Amino acid sequence: MNDVRDLVTLIEKARRLVVLTGAGCSTESGIPDYRSPGGAWTRHKPIYYSAFVRSEEIRRFYWARSFRGWTRFAAARPNAAHYALAELEQRGSMLQLITQNVDDLHQEAGSRAVIQLHGRNRLVVCLDCRAESPRADVQARLAELNADWIARSKWDGLHADEADFAPDGDAELAREHVAGFQVPACERCGGVLKPAVVFFGETVPPELVTRAMSRVDEADALLVAGSSLTVWSGFRFVKRAADRGLPIAIVNIGPTRGDDLAAVRVDEKVGIALPQMMRMINSGAMAHFDIPLDLPHASRLAERIVNLIERHIEELGVDAPTVVESAERVSSILFRFGDEDVTPTDNESLAARDEAAVAARELVTQLESSPLKSDRLGQYIRNLFECLELGAEGAEISLRAGENPNSLQRPI
Numbered sequence: 001m002n003d004v005r006d007l008v009t010l011i012e013k014a015r016r017l018v019v020l021t022g023a024g025c026s027t028e029s030g031i032p033d034y035r036s037p038g039g040a041w042t043r044h045k046p047i048y049y050s051a052f053v054r055s056e057e058i059r060r061f062y063w064a065r066s067f068r069g070w071t072r073f074a075a076a077r078p079n080a081a082h083y084a085l086a087e088l089e090q091r092g093s094m095l096q097l098i099t100q101n102v103d104d105l106h107q108e109a110g111s112r113a114v115i116q117l118h119g120r121n122r123l124v125v126c127l128d129c130r131a132e133s134p135r136a137d138v139q140a141r142l143a144e145l146n147a148d149w150i151a152r153s154k155w156d157g158l159h160a161d162e163a164d165f166a167p168d169g170d171a172e173l174a175r176e177h178v179a180g181f182q183v184p185a186c187e188r189c190g191g192v193l194k195p196a197v198v199f200f201g202e203t204v205p206p207e208l209v210t211r212a213m214s215r216v217d218e219a220d221a222l223l224v225a226g227s228s229l230t231v232w233s234g235f236r237f238v239k240r241a242a243d244r245g246l247p248i249a250i251v252n253i254g255p256t257r258g259d260d261l262a263a264v265r266v267d268e269k270v271g272i273a274l275p276q277m278m279r280m281i282n283s284g285a286m287a288h289f290d291i292p293l294d295l296p297h298a299s300r301l302a303e304r305i306v307n308l309i310e311r312h313i314e315e316l317g318v319d320a321p322t323v324v325e326s327a328e329r330v331s332s333i334l335f336r337f338g339d340e341d342v343t344p345t346d347n348e349s350l351a352a353r354d355e356a357a358v359a360a361r362e363l364v365t366q367l368e369s370s371p372l373k374s375d376r377l378g379q380y381i382r383n384l385f386e387c388l389e390l391g392a393e394g395a396e397i398s399l400r401a402g403e404n405p406n407s408l409q410r411p412i
């Protein structure tokens, strides 16, 4: 078993990290998983897709249980693990977050590059016409349709307690209790409504798997957080990463199916280990940022980067630099912050400035001449802003044309 330091070492080396999360990431938000020791798997099995589609009775059962569990599911908020992963993405070295969770909490915490393999529990889809509606609306319809039933039901109010609140937003509910529970039909076509999540026994949309898999193929490391990897749907990415020889880190309480493939294995709550990892990353090491050189419309985008930087500078209340041309602008902006406390005549800083200017010119030339991938641009801009902000606080910033001329380094 490793500690968080080993995790930091692995994560810091990664430039194109893919993160895979599971139900364990959300237990600290109050949404239980299936496979924690003594978890819901031992108490109640989820409803399978085939049964849901086949049987009206099973659907009644599902919706009654889900109706009861919804309030608590809907009230769940991101925890420290979600925020740490969002912060990691903002640092710019995370390519993709792939989650098996259906609770949207990664997005709520600020993660942007998210693939939700198993769909979203906050949406309901019609199996017949594919119309989508918010789960909250369906909850209101359920409440309306079943007002009498709720009034005479043996429920202890409508709030599921800790013990019988189960994953997927369901709550355990004895079958005999659901007799008479009314299930609303699709408002558009009268079809069968189902939460927009992938049920057990249902296939993950192949295009999602392909997209997620191609991210793993572009990755240089994989981090798994809060998943037992029992389900093939998630495990396949770990398998692929291992086949490609990528370093794999797993943070999970208890064993996982990927343990033998992992270079780093941390047995700790994600809400503790991941924020600790971020604190360690933030407090010491050198951050390297790869500048994307493969976006389309490069020169316009280069111009936009410069404009954005300038606007940001205004917001920070710093004097705008004197601008000669794009290349100069980039170098002088970066340099202005970098040499705030340095005498510009000192040889070392002049050499550094020249080095920065050369690198900046190279950057702009490359941006202008290369086909670029636009989703990386935002990431690059965020990295740059982060540098500028830190620079304003006195950190040293440099754009270097060293070993890797495409890499922006920020020694803190």
Ligand SMILES: NC(=O)c1ccc[n+]([C@@H]2O[C@H](COP(=O)([O-])OP(=O)(O)OC[C@H]3O[C@@H](n4cnc5c(N)ncnc54)[C@H](O)[C@@H]3O)[C@@H](O)[C@H]2O)c1
Pocket: 021, 022, 023, 024, 025, 026, 027, 028, 031, 032, 033, 034, 035, 036, 037, 100, 101, 102, 103, 118, 167, 168, 226, 227, 228, 229, 230, 231, 234, 251, 252, 253, 254, 255, 268, 269, 270, 271
């Ligand atoms: N939040 C959700 O959206 C949610 C919740 C439950 C289930 N599900 C669905 O059910 C499937 C279950 O598979 P799974 O592999 O993701 O979950 P899982 O239940 O198989 O595994 C969760 C793992 O996380 C560990 N764990 C629990 N709390 C933890 C914590 N705080 N820190 C670190 N580890 C912790 C458990 O010991 C367990 O090994 C998922 O694919 C998902 O579709 C989703």
Ligand SMILES: [Zn+2]
Pocket: 126, 127, 128, 129, 130, 131, 186, 187, 188, 189, 190, 191, 192
């Ligand atoms: Zn419909």
